[in-house]
Amino acid sequence: MNNYASYIDINKEVLKALQFDIPIVAFPSSLFNELDSISSIESVAEENGAVSAFIAIIDGRIKIGLNKDELDFLLSEKNLIHIERKDIPYMIALEKSGKASLSAAMIFSEIAGIKVLACDTISTIHQNISNNLENLLDISEMEKSNVCVVCSDFALSASIDLTTQGLHVAGIPVISYKSPNHLEVASPWECAKIMKTKWDLDLGGSILITNSNYGMDSIKSNSALA
Numbered sequence: 001m002n003n004y005a006s007y008i009d010i011n012k013e014v015l016k017a018l019q020f021d022i023p024i025v026a027f028p029s030s031l032f033n034e035l036d037s038i039s040s041i042e043s044v045a046e047e048n049g050a051v052s053a054f055i056a057i058i059d060g061r062i063k064i065g066l067n068k069d070e071l072d073f074l075l076s077e078k079n080l081i082h083i084e085r086k087d088i089p090y091m092i093a094l095e096k097s098g099k100a101s102l103s104a105a106m107i108f109s110e111i112a113g114i115k116v117l118a119c120d121t122i123s124t125i126h127q128n129i130s131n132n133l134e135n136l137l138d139i140s141e142m143e144k145s146n147v148c149v150v151c152s153d154f155a156l157s158a159s160i161d162l163t164t165q166g167l168h169v170a171g172i173p174v175i176s177y178k179s180p181n182h183l184e185v186a187s188p189w190e191c192a193k194i195m196k197t198k199w200d201l202d203l204g205g206s207i208l209i210t211n212s213n214y215g216m217d218s219i220k221s222n223s224a225l226a
Contacts (some may be wrong), residue, residue, distance in 0.1 A: 011065025060095030
């Protein structure tokens with residue numbers, strides 16, 4: 001994280017969690033449009049012994065963990081862009097503000113040392129190739145970032161086969177929590193063991209865990225890894 005110190009602000013609660021190995025779950029700020037949803041996520045994290053870290057860029061600063069004023073600002077501003085990798089230098093250099101997409105949140109999570117990132121779903125690959133350029137951003141970033149992404153199971157998507165193939169080509173293990181849709185695991189501990197083994201072997205890139213309970217058990221998975 002030394003190379004990024006002049007660009008990043010880590011919330012005190014998140015920083016304490018990093019220092020004392022308290023489980024942390026990161027969230028892209030682009031997912032949420034109301035404070036009640038954010039409060040619910042924070043409550044679930046706290047109930048399971050973890051700290052939530054919403055991620056954004058505000059006034060050119062990478063924010064890992066947002067306070068109430070920062071959340072209110074993101075929710076009240078109507079024209080904030082959803083930041084992707086290509087936008088990051090511009091947003092920081094010109095002191096702009098925006099919500100972190102999944103791909104940007106992966107980058108910032110790894111910079112901060114956060115291993116688990118929860119979201120609603122990843123972008124899927126369609127048969128019509130012209131629709132895929134933007135949709136490939138998530139998989140492209142997962143190929144680069146050593147972060148475990150936990151999302152809702154996308155097995156009902158019509159694009160599941162193409163998306164799964166894209167993930168496999170990128171070397172991304174697709175794990176199903178208590179579901180036979182992909183490589184099945186039965187406990188957060190098993191998820192954590194897979195994460196540790198992949199990165200111990202220096203097999204770079206993300207792990208995708210699909211979870212019908214959207215993000216909640218990612219907290220326990222991170223706790224088991226810690």
